[in-house]
Amino acid sequence: MANKGDKDAFQHFGFTISTIVSPLDCGKCHPKEEKEVTESHHAKAAQFVGSLDNVLGRIVEGEPLFNLGCAQCHGRTIPVKNGLPVLGPWPNEGIGRINPDGSKGNCAACHFRHSFSLKQVREPDMCGKCHQGPDHPQIEIWELSKHGIAYKAHQSEIEQTLDRAKWVLGEDYYQAPNCVTCHMGASVTGAKATHDVGARLSWTLRPPISKHKPNWQAKRAEMKKVCAACHQRVWVDGFYYQFDNLVNLYNTKFGIPANKIIKFLKSRHLIDPTPFNEKIEWTYFLLWHHEGRRARHGASMMAPDWTHWHGLFEVAERFYFELIPEADEIVKEKGTRKDKRDWAKFKKELFSRPEHKWFKGMPKSELRKIAEFYLKRYGQTAQ
Structure with a gap:
């Protein structure tokens, strides 16, 4: 049942009801759960509107995709007309839905009606x-x-x-x-x-x-x-030690330098403010939003292949062989003399850091170890 003054209330065979059951409705019987949901990140999921993800879904791809893709997980604001949700935005089952009563969240995103199993x-x-x-x-x-x-x-x-x-x-x-x-x-x-x-x-x-x-x-x-x-404490502490190290590795070796590269190009007006209309913006987005997340999420749940091959391996490839070469080309084509000097200085400092030095050539002793391993193991040199 709904109150007559509710924005989404309408008459249905003599009863005043609303289509949308919000967390405030559920909270009448489940106040603890409603409070926890409302304070959670889930309830804020619709705040992604305005993010790069939203630009991709709503603008690059289009509003129908946004309604059936992004918003069905994240949620969105649901407008009403004459007590009924407006088609287009509705139906919506996003967990961060912004409801007509002003509440945020959607219990039914997980607790399916009508069994509530x-x-x-x-x-x-x-x-x-x-x-x-x-x-x-x-x-x-x-x-x-x-x-x-x-x-x-x-x-x-x-x-x-x-x-x-x-x-x-x-x-x-x-x-x-x-x-x-x-x-x-x-x-x-x-x-x-x-x-x-x-x-x-x-x-x-x-x-x-x-x-x-x-x-x-x-x-x-x-x-x-x-x-x-x-698990014993030593196992748990050991896991978090490894996990923290992996996240810090991603941050310091790839995440922060990649972010600095994009900021450099934008600050010098070498790429324009519009997101995703230049190749390097897609390259950077895939580096952190897809591959970088996969590495970090893989580490968080102890899945080694996701951490490595689906994660940091792809981050490294994209960083060294796409992001930096694409930035090189942009600076070469559009940069002033000062831009080119500053970019050269940035790269020199980057590749002088211990974690990136390998790219300019590994010591002969290390190369010899690799060659000896392959000869001993496979009877041939590394391919």
Whole structure:
């Protein structure tokens, strides 16, 4: 039921109802969950409007794509006319939907009507509906991690517990974790169930350069409580040590220098302000938005092939053999003498750094080791 004064209220066979059930409606019975959702990053997902992702979806590709693609995961503002949602924007099931009552979020993005099945909402495929693909392949990464492999092996056992109201790691199941376990679930080691999916994340792996989230130490401590249900402290601390090193490697070796290259070109007016109308902007976007994210996400969930071959390997190739050569060509064609001097200085400083020195030639001792390895292992030199 709706109130007559609601923007999206209309008469239906003598009843005042609304099409859109918002978090404020759900919060009448579930105030804790509504508060957690409203404060979560999920509820803010529609704020991507204005981002480069939005430019691609809404402008480069087009509004119909935006409505059926971007907005179905992120959400969007839903206008109403005569109490009914306006077609085009509606229907929408995005998790960050901005509703006519002013609330942000959409419980039905995960809790499908009309069964509101706990089993359905706890299945990894629920998260994979949006968290998949070349730019954020969390579901693919998890499936090929040891966690995902163990889950699949014991899926029939775990699925017998998924519809229980109480679902505590270490009490109700123990065989393997899924998305809900780590990001939302309760554990015998003190983790409390939450609908704030970012409450345990210490890094933001989305942007061109990763940053620690506010209050990241406390958030990491909450995630470690979940880890501790199955792993010893030395394992958990060791994982985070490796993970932090990988994120810092991406940032310092590729993310920050690549960002400086684009800023250099823009500050010298060598590329114009319009996004995506020049090849190098696509190159840079793919470097951080696709390959760089895959490396960081792969590391976060212990999937080595995603971290390496689908991740930093492709970042390195794009950085050394696309981004820098394309910048070279732009400076050569459009730059002033000062631009060319400054660009040469930037490159000299870049390639003098220890992590990039290899590109200008490896020591003979290292080359000899490689040659000896291939001769011993394969009876031939490296191809």
